[in-house]
Every structure is written in structure tokens, then in C-alpha cells.
Amino acid sequence: MIYSEEYKEHIEYTFAAFCKVVLHKAAMSAYRDFGRKQKREVSLEYIISETPLEPFTTDTYFEQYDKPTVFAVKGKKFVVASKRLADALLKLSEQRRNVLFLYFFFGYTDAQIGKKYGRSRSTANYWKLAALKQLRKEMERLEHEEQEADTF
Amino acid sequence: MRNKKLIPFEVIEKAVTGEPEAIELVLQHYSPRIKYLSKYQGHFNSDIQDRLQAQLMKAIIQFRFYK
Numbered sequence: 001m002i003y004s005e006e007y008k009e010h011i012e013y014t015f016a017a018f019c020k021v022v023l024h025k026a027a028m029s030a031y032r033d034f035g036r037k038q039k040r041e042v043s044l045e046y047i048i049s050e051t052p053l054e055p056f057t058t059d060t061y062f063e064q065y066d067k068p069t070v071f072a073v074k075g076k077k078f079v080v081a082s083k084r085l086a087d088a089l090l091k092l093s094e095q096r097r098n099v100l101f102l103y104f105f106f107g108y109t110d111a112q113i114g115k116k117y118g119r120s121r122s123t124a125n126y127w128k129l130a131a132l133k134q135l136r137k138e139m140e141r142l143e144h145e146e147q148e149a150d151t152f
Numbered sequence: 153m154r155n156k157k158l159i160p161f162e163v164i165e166k167a168v169t170g171e172p173e174a175i176e177l178v179l180q181h182y183s184p185r186i187k188y189l190s191k192y193q194g195h196f197n198s199d200i201q202d203r204l205q206a207q208l209m210k211a212i213i214q215f216r217f218y219k
Binding site for chain 2: 026
């Protein structure tokens with residue numbers, strides 16, 4: 001397209017004005033945003049010195065147990081820190097325990113577990129539910145025992 | 153006689169189509185203005201400068217002059 005000289009000049013002025021307006025508006029909103037940020041921003045040193053709480057925590061592992069119980073499934077080792085859970089898991093049969101580990105730690109689906117044992121998906125589902133039920137029972141029993149031991 | 157202080161029409165034409173060199177030229181042309189506007193509470197603020205540059209770039213490619 002051919003533009004006349006006057007039109008080109010006109011566009012040059014228009015563009016210059018356009019850029020000026022854009023920059024001005026951008027600057028205004030930038031000042032506004034920075035002002036807002038400054039109003040609410042608090043320095044980290046201030047928070048650390050003013051709050052009574054520690055600014056960070058460190059997790060502790062395996063400190064409260066003499067010997068954490070380790071289960072080995074499919075070449076991977078799982079450390080169960082909770083003593084009650086570990087005891088209850090030990091009461092389960094080998095296979096039920098494996099099903100639970102496969103399901104919750106390896107992320108297997110029912111169908112995959114079933115395939116692994118050469119059974120159907122619904123069978124695997126039943127194993128899982130039965131294992132969970134037994135686990136709950138064992139844990140409740142252990143809790144009872146602990147409570148009884150406490151009272152005497 | 154065109155105004156020498158303005159960005160030439162040919163550059164504008166290229167810049168609006170998103171050509172990097174032309175946009176760079178426009179940014180350079182406005183860099184003193186951007187620097188001046190980047191002063192916040194009496195101090196130069198590079199965050200504001202980046203923001204202004206980005207917004208100008210965004211605006212250049214939105215500029216339309218043909219009817």
C-alpha cells in the first residue's frame with residue numbers, strides 16, 4: 001500500500017503520542033502497584049525478630065523408636081515409624097500385607113494387583129478391603145491393650 | 153519536511169508487524185523517557201523499568217494505522 005507523505009507524518013506523530021500515553025499509563029499503574037506492595041510488605045528480619053515462634057522446624061525421623069520396623073516389598077524397603085501400625089501389619093498375612101503395600105505405596109490399581117497374582121480385579125479389591133478391615137481390628141486391639149497396660 | 157525527532161514511518165511499519173530490530177529501535181528511542189518514568193520515590197527502580205519496557209513492547213504490536 002502507498003501512503004502519502006502527509007499521512008506518513010501523521011502516523012509518526014500518532015505513534016509518538018501513542019507510545020507516550022502507553023508509557024505514562026504503564027508508569028502510573030506501576031507506581032500504584034509498588035505503593036500497594038510497599039504498604040503490605042514486611043521484611044523477613046522483622047517477622048523473625050517479632051514473632052515468638054521459630055521461623056522454621058526440622059523434622060525428626062526414627063528418633064523415638066529403638067528399632068524401626070522395616071518391610072521389604074518388591075525390592076524396596078519401607079520403614080514404618082508408628083509402632084502400633086508396624087505391629088498390626090506384622091499380624092497380617094504376608095500376602096495381605098503385600099497387597100496393601102502395592103496399593104498404597106506403589107500406586108497399583110486393583111486390576112494390576114489382580115494381574116500380578118493371576119486373579120481378577122474384584123478378588124484384588126476383596127483382598128484389599130479384607131486386609132484393611134483386619135488391620136483396623138488389629139490396631140484397635142493393640143490400642144486396647146495399651147490402654148489396659150496404662151491403667152494398671 | 154518531516155520531524156527528525158520522531159520515529160520514521162518505515163520503522164513504525166516494521167515494528168507493528170513485530171519485527172525485533174524495529175521494536176528494539178523504538179525501545180531505544182524511548183529509553184530516556186522510560187528511565188525518567190522508572191524513578192519511584194526519587195530512586196531508580198529497575199523493576200518498574202522492566203515493566204514499562206514490556207508494556208511498551210506489548211503496545212507497539214497492537215498499534216494500528218491503516219483504515
